Amino acid sequence: MPGVVQSEYKTLPITILGVDPVAEAQISSVPAKLVEGRNLNGLNDDGVVIGKNLAERLKTEIGRRVILMSQGADGLLAQQSFYIVGIFDADQGFEDMYVFTGRSLAQQYLGLDNQISQIAFTVPLDTDLPMVMDRITAAAPDLDSRDWRKLSLLLAAMDTSMGAIIYVWLGIMIVLMSIGIINTQLMAVFERTQEFGLMRALGLKPKMVLMLVTMESALLIRLGVLVAMGLAALTIWSLRGGIDLSAYAAGLEEFQQGQELFPVINPSDYIIFR
Amino acid sequence: MLNNPTPIVTCKGVTKIFGKGDLEVRALDGIDLEIMRGDFATLAGPSGSGKTTLLNMIGALDHPTAGALSFEGQSLNDFSKAKLSDLRLHKIGFIFQAYNLVPVLSALENVEFVLPLQRIPKAERKKRATQALQDVGLKGMEHRRPGALSGGQQQRVAIARALVTEPSIVLADEPTANLDSKTTAELVGLMGRLNTELGITFVIGTHDPCVMQHSKRHIEIEDGKIQSDIRN
Numbered sequence: 001m002p003g004v005v006q007s008e009y010k011t012l013p014i015t016i017l018g019v020d021p022v023a024e025a026q027i028s029s030v031p032a033k034l035v036e037g038r039n040l041n042g043l044n045d046d047g048v049v050i051g052k053n054l055a056e057r058l059k060t061e062i063g064r065r066v067i068l069m070s071q072g073a074d075g076l077l078a079q080q081s082f083y084i085v086g087i088f089d090a091d092q093g094f095e096d097m098y099v100f101t102g103r104s105l106a107q108q109y110l111g112l113d114n115q116i117s118q119i120a121f122t123v124p125l126d127t128d129l130p131m132v133m134d135r136i137t138a139a140a141p142d143l144d145s146r147d148w149r150k151l152s153l154l155l156a157a158m159d160t161s162m163g164a165i166i167y168v169w170l171g172i173m174i175v176l177m178s179i180g181i182i183n184t185q186l187m188a189v190f191e192r193t194q195e196f197g198l199m200r201a202l203g204l205k206p207k208m209v210l211m212l213v214t215m216e217s218a219l220l221i222r223l224g225v226l227v228a229m230g231l232a233a234l235t236i237w238s239l240r241g242g243i244d245l246s247a248y249a250a251g252l253e254e255f256q257q258g259q260e261l262f263p264v265i266n267p268s269d270y271i272i273f274r
Numbered sequence: 275m276l277n278n279p280t281p282i283v284t285c286k287g288v289t290k291i292f293g294k295g296d297l298e299v300r301a302l303d304g305i306d307l308e309i310m311r312g313d314f315a316t317l318a319g320p321s322g323s324g325k326t327t328l329l330n331m332i333g334a335l336d337h338p339t340a341g342a343l344s345f346e347g348q349s350l351n352d353f354s355k356a357k358l359s360d361l362r363l364h365k366i367g368f369i370f371q372a373y374n375l376v377p378v379l380s381a382l383e384n385v386e387f388v389l390p391l392q393r394i395p396k397a398e399r400k401k402r403a404t405q406a407l408q409d410v411g412l413k414g415m416e417h418r419r420p421g422a423l424s425g426g427q428q429q430r431v432a433i434a435r436a437l438v439t440e441p442s443i444v445l446a447d448e449p450t451a452n453l454d455s456k457t458t459a460e461l462v463g464l465m466g467r468l469n470t471e472l473g474i475t476f477v478i479g480t481h482d483p484c485v486m487q488h489s490k491r492h493i494e495i496e497d498g499k500i501q502s503d504i505r506n
Binding site for chain 2: 194195198200201202203204205206207208
């Protein structure tokens with residue numbers, strides 16, 4: 001709900017979010033970014049959690065009071081005083097924009113009874129998203145249901161272009177590897193001209209020599225794949241603590257992304273090129 | 275020598291030309307030759323005279339540009355590559371100047387190398403390879419790799435490899451060029467004994483007077499033509 005927050009010194013525009021703290025912890029990264037105070041502890045929590053930058057701009061702190069003002073369900077100005085119980089540290093835009101409080105209390109102060117404006121779900125696998133959306137739409141056809149790609153067009157466009165870039169990179173890598181393999185094979189064959197000549201002189205048919213080279217190549221490729229799979233697993237394992245991306249934190253925060261990247265490898269990645 | 279020798283290889287007007295136009299080289303120029311069963315022949319001549327080219331023709335490794343070549347009465351001119359491979363596998367043994375053994379295989383394995391292609395059972399293969407190594411005086415060295423053998427011993431392994439398939443003819447191109455005179459004499463003696471005792475036909479391309487002295491037939495070739503063919 002759009003509104004304003006007022007301290008003793010300043011009044012600033014914000015969006016008020018009345019949340020279920022238990023459910024919120026499962027879908028939002030904000031509770032984990034708390035740097036001071038505590039998180040909301042229930043639907044009726046009468047405290048607010050605000051961003052660090054907002055707190056600084058309001059010249060307020062934990063334990064002080066702020067007044068939230070918004071238009072109530074009846075069209076009149078609704079306002080209520082809240083104690084600041086927690087401060088979170090996210091990106092600046094997010095810190096300035098959102099103020100969290102208990103859902104029941106927010107409904108009560110805005111005169112919304114039990115009405116809620118938004119239900120968020122997390123879907124572990126992005127590939128399941130269309131199926132989940134279909135089920136949600138079928139279950140609640142009157143509600144406005146949108147997936148993250150429609151809610152955040154920029155992020156969706158970024159994701160799509162990143163996917164395309166990865167495929168381009170993979171294509172380049174495959175071409176480079178192919179050139180390398182062809183080069184190695186040609187060298188291996190040309191350097192063994194005398195050996196193949198001897199085999200032919202001893203009575204091996206041309207197709208037998210071809211089969212020999214093919215089988216040797218297949219064996220080398222198999223060994224190479226096994227070694228590469230082992231090295232890939234080892235690399236991922238060595239990075240199990242995450243890759244520190246704090247140098248790019250400001251850019252990543254624009255997309256609500258964390259500062260650490262945790263690489264994961266699935267058995268299916270070994271079997272299918274996806 | 276057999277009482278009624280029959281020809282193994284017959285060359286009639288065999289000509290081989292490499293290159294074209296100004297770069298044309300007439301390596302063999304109308305060779306007429308018969309290699310008889312039981313021959314121990316040396317093919318001598320200066321470098322570039324056509325010795326190796328003629329050995330390649332006799333060994334079914336190359337086709338003549340003109341002329342007819344037959345092996346045990348069969349014309350080789352119409353043979354496919356696969357059929358020529360079969361002929362080399364079953365009828366012709368090769369010995370090379372550089373031994374050409376497979377370095378990662380033992381002496382026994384090198385000798386056995388082509389026997390699976392002849393579909394000879396495993397036990398028989400081992401028996402024949404062991405016997406061939408024994409025939410060339412390498413008893414007890416079956417499991418040594420080429421690197422652990424002297425040049426003369428390696429060439430003996432190559433001879434055993436050439437003999438193990440029981441070929442009609444063994445062709446050797448400068449087999450003693452990398453060996454000292456003592457080893458050369460031993461090796462020539464060995465080939466002579468194999469010829470006399472087992473009746474194996476040898477055609478040896480060589481510069482080496484020691485080899486020529488031991489031969490029963492001496493063919494002199496120059497500029498792709500046979501200059502002389504003398505039986506001792």
